[in-house]
C-alpha cells in the first residue's frame with residue numbers, strides 16, 4: 001500500500017511531486033523519494049522516515065526538471081531504509097521507477113538478472129522490476145525512443161507475477177512519464193499543459209478535476225500535452241474521463257487537528273449523503289438504482305453473502321442482522337480473505353456484496369472476482385467512485401461519504417450501515433414488510449443526522465472519560481445483537497490508533513472465558529442501548545462490577561439506572577435497535593481518538609497500517 005506520483009509539464013516537478021506525496025501519505029509513510037530528470041541526468045533524493053524527512057532533504061536542494069516520479073512507501077519487501085526507498089534505477093541509471101504492489105516472482109527474476117551481471121542496491125521487488133524493464137530496453141537496441149521503451153515495459157511486465165501500479169521516466173524519452181497497472185490503483189490527472197499519474201485522485205485534486213481511472217493491463221504514456229493509453233497485450237485501451245467528485249478542501253484537514261476527528265464530525269453530513277435521493281416515502285421503501293437488478297431478480301434472491309475486511313466486515317455483520325430481521329433473507333458474512341479460498345457452497349440465487357471504502361482492498365477484490373468466477377452477481381458498496389471494486393462489480397451502491405483520509409474508518413462505517421439499512425428496507429418491502437413498517441424505517445433514517453450531531457456535542461465529556469483510561473493496559477468491548485459488531489468495531493478502533501490491546505465480544509460470551517480476564521485494571525466498555533436485551537446487558541455489567549472491573553457504558557438517554565452501577569455512562573438518543581450501531585459507534589470513535597491523542601499516537605497514520613490494503 002504505497003503512494004506513487006508522476007508529473008510532466010512546464011512547472012518544476014519536485015515541489016509538485018512532494019505536494020502530491022503529502023496527499024498520499026496515508027497510503028504508506030515509512031520512507032519516500034523523488035526522481036527528476038534534467039539536462040541528461042536523473043537526480044534522485046530519497047530517505048527513510050516520513051515525508052517531512054524528504055521535504056527537509058529537498059529544502060534548498062530540490063532537483064531541477066519538469067518531469068519526474070515520486071513515492072511514499074509502506075514496506076513489503078525490505079526494511080524502511082534509504083536504500084529500499086523508491087524511486088529505483090535500472091542498471092543503466094537512465095531509468096527511474098516507482099511501484100505500488102508486490103512482484104511475487106521477484107526472487108527468480110533477480111537471480112536471472114544477477115546472472116547477466118545486474119547489481120542491486122536494495123532488497124526490494126520494485127528495484128528488480130526497474131532492472132527488468134532496463135534489461136528489455138537494452139535488448140531491443142536500435143534507436144532510442146518511446147516505442148522502444150513501450151516495448152520494453154510490455155515485455156518486462158509480461159514476465160511479472162503479482163501486482164503493480166508503476167510510474168517511470170527514461171532519459172532517452174524526455175518530458176515523458178510512463179505508467180501501468182495491474183491490481184494496484186492508478187489514475188491519470190489531466191491538467192492544463194501538464195499531466196499526472198497518481199495512486200489516488202487526492203494527490204492531484206488541487207491541479208485538476210479531470211481524471212482517468214486506469215484499468216488492469218493498461219499501459220499509459222504521458223507528455224505535457226498528450227496521453228496515450230494502450231493495452232499491455234497491444235492495441236489501444238478504452239478509457240473515460242471522470243470528474244473528480246470531491247474538492248481540494250475536502251481533502252484537507254481544515255481546522256481539525258487530525259483527519260480522523262474531521263471525519264468523525266462529518267458523519268451527520270455523510271449519513272445524509274448516503275440516503276440522498278434513495279428514500280421513497282411514497283412507496284415506503286428505498287431506491288437503489290445502482291443494483292442493476294429489477295424487482296423480479298431481487299425477489300428471487302434466496303441467500304445473501306456479505307464480504308469485506310476490517311471495519312467493512314463489521315458493517316457486514318450488522319448487515320446480516322438487518323437483512324435477516326427486515327427482509328427475512330438468509331444472510332451470512334465471510335471476511336474476504338477467507339471467502340476467497342473457502343469455496344463456499346452457493347446456489348444460483350445467491351447474491352454477494354463486496355463492502356469496501358477504498359474499493360481497492362486486495363482480499364475483497366479477490367473475493368469479488370471469486371464470486372463472479374462462480375457465476376454470481378457481486379455488488380459493491382464502496383466510497384471510492386470508479387475504484388477497482390466499483391468498476392468491476394456488477395453494480396452496487398456508493399456510500400458518498402466523501403474522501404476518508406484517516407487510516408481508521410469512521411464515517412465510512414456509519415455510511416455503510418445506512419446503505420445496508422436501505423438495502424434491507426428495499427428487500428423487505430419486496431417481501432412482507434408493511435407500508436407502516438417501511439415508513440417507520442424511513443422516519444428513523446431521516447432522524448439519524450440530528451441524533452449524530454447530538455452525540456458529537458458530547459465530545460468534551462467523552463474526552464474527559466477517555467483521559468481516565470489512556471494508560472489502560474487492555475480493554476474489553478461488549479455488545480449484543482446489532483451492537484455485537486459495534487463492540488468489535490470499537491475494539492478495532494482502540495487497537496489500531498492507540499495501540500492498546502482491545503477485544504470485542506458478544507456480552508453473553510463473558511461467562512465463557514472472557515470474565516477470567518476481568519480485574520480492577522481492565523476497563524470494560526458495554527454497549528447497552530435501551531433494546532430488548534438491555535436487562536441481559538445489565539446482568540453482564542453487574543458480573544464485571546462484582547469483580548471490580550471498571551465499566552464504561554454507552555446507553556440510551558433515560559436509562560439513568562446505569563449510573564448506579566457503572567463508572568461512566570455515555571448517552572445516545574433513542575432509535576430503533578436496527579439503527580443503534582450507527583449511534584453507539586460514534587462515542588467509541590471519539591473514545592479511541594482521545595485516548596490515542598493522549599498517548600501521543602499518530603492518529604491519522606498509525607504505525608504499520610495504511611488506508612488501503614492493496615497487497616496481500
Ligand code: AGP
Pocket residue numbers: 308309310311312355356357358359360361364407408409410492496610611612613
Ligand atoms: C479500519 O479502521 C481499518 N482502516 C481497516 O480495517 C479497513 O476497514 C480495512 O482495511 C478495509 O478497508 P476497505 O473498506 O477500504 O476495504
